[in-house]
Amino acid sequence: xxxxxxxxxxxxxxxxxxxxxxxxxxxxxxxxxxxxxxxxxxxxxxxxxxxxxxxxxxxxxxxxxxxxxxxxxxxxxxxxxxxxxxxxxxxxxxxxxxxxxxxxxxxxxx
Amino acid sequence: xxxxxxxxxxxxxxxxxxxxxxxxxxxxxxxxxxxxxxxxxxxxxxxxxxxxxxxxxxxxxxxxxxxxxxxxxxxxxxxxxxxxxxxxxxxxxxxxxxxxxxxxxxxxxxxxx
Numbered sequence: 001x002x003x004x005x006x007x008x009x010x011x012x013x014x015x016x017x018x019x020x021x022x023x024x025x026x027x028x029x030x031x032x033x034x035x036x037x038x039x040x041x042x043x044x045x046x047x048x049x050x051x052x053x054x055x056x057x058x059x060x061x062x063x064x065x066x067x068x069x070x071x072x073x074x075x076x077x078x079x080x081x082x083x084x085x086x087x088x089x090x091x092x093x094x095x096x097x098x099x100x101x102x103x104x105x106x107x108x109x110x
Numbered sequence: 111x112x113x114x115x116x117x118x119x120x121x122x123x124x125x126x127x128x129x130x131x132x133x134x135x136x137x138x139x140x141x142x143x144x145x146x147x148x149x150x151x152x153x154x155x156x157x158x159x160x161x162x163x164x165x166x167x168x169x170x171x172x173x174x175x176x177x178x179x180x181x182x183x184x185x186x187x188x189x190x191x192x193x194x195x196x197x198x199x200x201x202x203x204x205x206x207x208x209x210x211x212x213x214x215x216x217x218x219x220x221x222x223x
Contacts, residue, residue: 046211097143098155098209100153
C-alpha cells in the first residue's frame with residue numbers, strides 16, 4: 001500500500017471550508033484513497049473514499065488530482081464538532097489491512 | 111444498536127499479569143481487527159482476522175495473542191503484561207473487502223504499572 005504524507009496540524013475558522021491535503025506520490029492504479037477521522041479518542045469514523053473521480057457525500061468532498069499523486073478532503077462549512085484527527089489512507093480494493101499514519105489534527109476555532 | 115462492543119472499557123494491570131480484551135460485533139461482518147493507539151500517535155494494527163477461523167499478524171503483534179472464537183467475537187490476550195503495552199486498544203470489523211466499511215468500537219484504556 002502506498003505511503004501518505006499529511007501536515008501534522010491545521011486550524012480552521014468555524015463556518016469556513018477546511019481543506020486537508022494528502023500526498024500519495026507512489027499510489028498505484030488500483031489503489032483507492034480513503035479518509036477517516038477520530039474525534040477525541042473515540043474510534044475512527046469513515047468519511048469518504050475515491051479512486052480517480054472527485055467524490056461528495058453528506059460529510060465532505062474529496063478532490064483527487066489528475067495524476068492521482070495528491071488529494072484534498074474538503075469540509076465545506078466546518079463546525080466545532082469537526083475538530084478531530086483526519087487520516088488519509090491509500091489501499092487497494094482487494095481486501096487486506098487498513099493501515100493508519102499520523103494524520104492531521106484539525107482544530108476548528110470560533 | 112448495531113455495532114462493535116469492547117469490554118472492559120478501562121483496566122489497570124500489574125506487570126506480568128495476564129488479561130483478555132473482548133470484542134463482539136453484531137453486523138455479521140467477516141473481518142475483525144485489533145489496533146493499539148499510544149498517546150499522540152496513529153493507530154497501529156496488532157492482529158486481524160479476515161474471516162472466521164483465520165488470524166494474521168499486523169504491524170505490532172509481539173506480546174499478544176488472538177482468538178477468533180466465532181464470527182461475532184475476536185479476543186486479544188496479553189499473556190504477561192508490560193508497561194510498554196499501556197495504550198488504548200480498538201477493535202474494528204468490516205463486512206466488505208473495501209477500505210470504507212470499517213466500524214470501530216469505543217476502545218479499552220489499559221494501564222500497566
